[in-house]
Amino acid sequence: MRRIVRGLALAVLLLLPAVARPGGAAETAQAIVLASTTSVQDSGLLKNLLPQFTAATGITVHVVAQGTGQALDTARRGDADLVLVHDPEAEAKFMAEGYGTSRRQIAWNDFIVVGPAADPAHVRGQHDAVAAFVAIAKAAAPFVSRGDRSGTNALELRLWKAAKITPPKVAGGWYRDIGGGMGAALNAAAAMDAYTLSDRGTWLSFGNKRDLVICVEGASELLNRYDVIELDPKRHPPDKFAAAKALADWFVSAKGQEAIGAYRLGGEQLFHPSAAAPK
Amino acid sequence: MSGEATWLEVVAGVEMWQIIALSLAVSLGATAFATVVGLPLGAALAMGRFRGRRLLILGANALLGLPPVVVGLALYLLLSRSGPLGAAGLLFTPTAMVLAQAVLALPIITALAHRAAAELWRAYGDALMDLGATRLRALPVVLAMGRAHMLTAVLAGFGRTISEVGAIIIVGGNIAGYTRTMTTAIALETSRGNLTLALGLGLVLIGISILVSSVAFALAGADEIGEGRWR
Numbered sequence: 001m002r003r004i005v006r007g008l009a010l011a012v013l014l015l016l017p018a019v020a021r022p023g024g025a026a027e028t029a030q031a032i033v034l035a036s037t038t039s040v041q042d043s044g045l046l047k048n049l050l051p052q053f054t055a056a057t058g059i060t061v062h063v064v065a066q067g068t069g070q071a072l073d074t075a076r077r078g079d080a081d082l083v084l085v086h087d088p089e090a091e092a093k094f095m096a097e098g099y100g101t102s103r104r105q106i107a108w109n110d111f112i113v114v115g116p117a118a119d120p121a122h123v124r125g126q127h128d129a130v131a132a133f134v135a136i137a138k139a140a141a142p143f144v145s146r147g148d149r150s151g152t153n154a155l156e157l158r159l160w161k162a163a164k165i166t167p168p169k170v171a172g173g174w175y176r177d178i179g180g181g182m183g184a185a186l187n188a189a190a191a192m193d194a195y196t197l198s199d200r201g202t203w204l205s206f207g208n209k210r211d212l213v214i215c216v217e218g219a220s221e222l223l224n225r226y227d228v229i230e231l232d233p234k235r236h237p238p239d240k241f242a243a244a245k246a247l248a249d250w251f252v253s254a255k256g257q258e259a260i261g262a263y264r265l266g267g268e269q270l271f272h273p274s275a276a277a278p279k
Numbered sequence: 280m281s282g283e284a285t286w287l288e289v290v291a292g293v294e295m296w297q298i299i300a301l302s303l304a305v306s307l308g309a310t311a312f313a314t315v316v317g318l319p320l321g322a323a324l325a326m327g328r329f330r331g332r333r334l335l336i337l338g339a340n341a342l343l344g345l346p347p348v349v350v351g352l353a354l355y356l357l358l359s360r361s362g363p364l365g366a367a368g369l370l371f372t373p374t375a376m377v378l379a380q381a382v383l384a385l386p387i388i389t390a391l392a393h394r395a396a397a398e399l400w401r402a403y404g405d406a407l408m409d410l411g412a413t414r415l416r417a418l419p420v421v422l423a424m425g426r427a428h429m430l431t432a433v434l435a436g437f438g439r440t441i442s443e444v445g446a447i448i449i450v451g452g453n454i455a456g457y458t459r460t461m462t463t464a465i466a467l468e469t470s471r472g473n474l475t476l477a478l479g480l481g482l483v484l485i486g487i488s489i490l491v492s493s494v495a496f497a498l499a500g501a502d503e504i505g506e507g508r509w510r
Contacts (some may be wrong), residue, residue: 182470
């Protein structure tokens with residue numbers, strides 16, 4: 001009995017340094033929480049950028065990757081120090097509510113409609129997302145929706161609205177709301193031979209494409225803008241404000257913009273820096 | 280973890296060891312906490328005669344199926360900066376993960392300890408009391424006599440924590456290098472479509488779980504337990 005307790009205590013003591021290290025007292029003042037959309041994490045962008053920022057400033061960044069809607073809610077509750085998201089409408093609302101002090105675009109890329117190579121809705125090669133959505137609905141071809149209030153989900157709903165279609169949410173229907181992240185939606189689409197809307201960054205870094213191919217790209221309505229939002233120090237812990245601002249400033253600085261543009265995956269550029277000339 | 284690395288490269292990497300160490304630290308920390316509270320509590324529930332005893336026994340057993348995602352959410356709201364415990368700044372830290380998992384492991388360890396202690400107390404309680412022991416003095420004796428079952432209780436608690444993802448992904452945030460554990464890393468790699476890597480991590484996790492149980496058995500004296508000498 002005593003040995004069980006002693007063994008547990010020993011194990012905890014041995015492992016304590018592993019836990020305590022990153023959160024040590026000296027470091028907490030210099031650690032900020034960045035609530036970001038999943039695409040900038042899953043694509044590997046932040047993993048590439050943040051060490052450069054940390055090396056330059058000594059500030060540790062803890063990334064909590066969520067859908068845009070959830071990330072903004074995290075910030076509303078005061079649990080994030082900075083936000084990096086991609087839903088212009090939700091962001092405008094967030095700013096109007098007074099939670100943010102400054103909103104700056106740091107990069108853009110685009111959304112794409114991916115679907116099975118067999119292409120039952122005959123949308124492959126099109127450059128009109130709304131027309132493609134109409135064709136998918138008409139063919140009643142399986143379509144996977146994120147259904148998670150993410151930036152991608154918000155755009156998808158706007159596209160259905162523009163197409164004047166209310167997707168039928170019935171069991172066994174062609175419209176399948178999975179309530180998950182981009183990766184979960186792509187996994188589901190790959191398994192069900194379904195279409196789905198994806199951001200290009202997540203798509204390029206996604207490892208389980210199976211039969212999925214890009215069907216629609218290059219439409220103006222598929223522009224994907226990433227904004228960094230600084231939070232009101234009156235509503236948030238003011239001690240983190242300076243460090244959070246430093247990161248926001250770094251994203252739009254010449255160094256940060258160059259690093260964003262230089263990030264490649266499989267030889268492809270995933271994000272185009274756009275702080276100087278917002279799209 | 281880069282999407283292009285093979286899973287063997289990942290498993291051998293520094294980041295991987297950090298993730299393993301954090302997984303063990305969080306799960307063992309939570310198990311230790313739940314053990315220190317749960318074993319004496321379970322035994323006391325078996326031996327004691329106090330008000331609310333039956334309610335606590337019922338509670339411990341009812342909470343065996345406590346949904347991790349609900350525990351995570353409740354703790355999230357408590358620890359959020361806009362919540363009642365927000366000032367502590369614990370959200371998105373390993374400490375919050377330990378708390379969440381301790382809550383999940385406590386009913387398991389308490390209920391199993393109670394079951395074992397109740398049986399022993401029925402058999403030896405009178406004898407112990409005749410020898411002049413108070414209930415308080417008899418408690419550690421009962422725990423020691425039932426150590427084989429107590430070990431099972433602790434390992435069941437550990438099993439709950441090491442395999443858990445729903446609660447810690449909410450209160451920990453799955454932050455790379457800080458609150459990313461084996462289970463949250465598996466969830467992340469699955470969502471990135473790196474299914475082979477995710478499965479590889481899963482096998483490593485199973486291996487770790489087996490290793491910990493083996494070490495626990497060795498520490499507690501495997502032969503005695505194997506033969507169930509306490510009977």
